[in-house]
Amino acid sequence: MAENGYAHPEVLVETDWVAEHLNDSGIRLVEADEDILLYEQGHIPGAVKLDWHVDVQDPIRRDFVDKAGFEALMGRWGISNDTTVVFYGDRNNWYACYSYWLFKYYGHEKALIMNGGRAKWAAEGKSLTRDAPSITPASYTAKEPDDSIRAFRDDVRDTIGNPSFALVDVRSPAEYSGEKLHMEGYEQEGAQRAGHVPGAQSIPWATAANADGTFKSAAELREIYGGKGITPEKHVIAYCRIGERSAHTWFVLTRLLGYPDVRNYDGSWTEWGSLVRAPIEKNV
């Protein structure tokens, strides 16, 4: 184990490591931001931009791009099955972790997160460029989607009242309590009802991050999650509004703490909060 005590420290790389590997042809940097125009203001040399709204969503039905679509995307970005993909982004690597989870969903093996994300890279004065990366298209074969890391609404329903399961709601306390239907600024992505899935514990996703955007130590994380009954022997499902914030928590629980069975419910509150007769708890 590394000094920070993570279960899988090999999935995190530091900014200095990335700076030393900018010209490594076996590595592809992928920037995924919440502020969707940050990349255009300057990105790490060689990085491609992953815009969750444009690149990885099925344009018609509510789902991710299918296997063929994912393969085409990888090909365009010059990512082959052997490429090491390093994700980074703004806001504590929120979307970077979401992207990591999605790449794992399609079975990409060599995936890393740059600890501290874009903010740490910029704070250290490391170079950013507006130049588009030079990319040689690659051939990519994705695996079948790995539903063992993705939860659906029936999976969530089955957890209710079952002590071997644990649900973690990573939204803001106001969303969890039922005071608000949606996150501030995302009114178009609300649900019909407010509250949380019965039995879910409230642990806002960013609790796992330090002020500089790096992840908290394993000891701190164990206290945060274990203290609320989110423990490794349980089957854990994390959810938020549409599965982005909860993908960050999924990364923390599986990669940093080594929990063996954690799924991300990307239907999340926008689905559960709109389901007819779905049980809901409110604290207000």
Place this chain on the structure above:
Amino acid sequence: MFDRQGYIENLLDYYQNPRNKGRIENATVSISGGNPGCGDVVTMYVTIEDGIAKQVQFEGQGCTISQAGASMVAEKYEGQPLEAIEEASTDDMIDEMGREVVVSRLRCATVGIGTLKGAVRQYRQDRIKQEIEAADAQTRA
């Protein structure tokens, strides 16, 4: 008006070289709006003379789209009658910013126009209140 890249460049220009940015100390009306939870905050300052928004400026912080949008709005409506602000369509503003670019961040895109409309609303309400108070004072006199 622009292609996708053109809209992006336009927004970046407004973000990096903001027009109409800064506090107006003696503004007729100022009001704050935004999405504090996601970090977008905008304050609009408006100096009003004879029903015209003579000067419109903003202060704020947040994502590229929210700050660029606030700058575009302040520039666009400076010198315009208040009715133009009241009748302004948020949908048109979204089109001006590039719907395709801002579609996943509509709240961020409209925080500027929403706050400016709020400022005019506040001004109207204050005026009505003042008129009622003046009428009351006259009656008492």
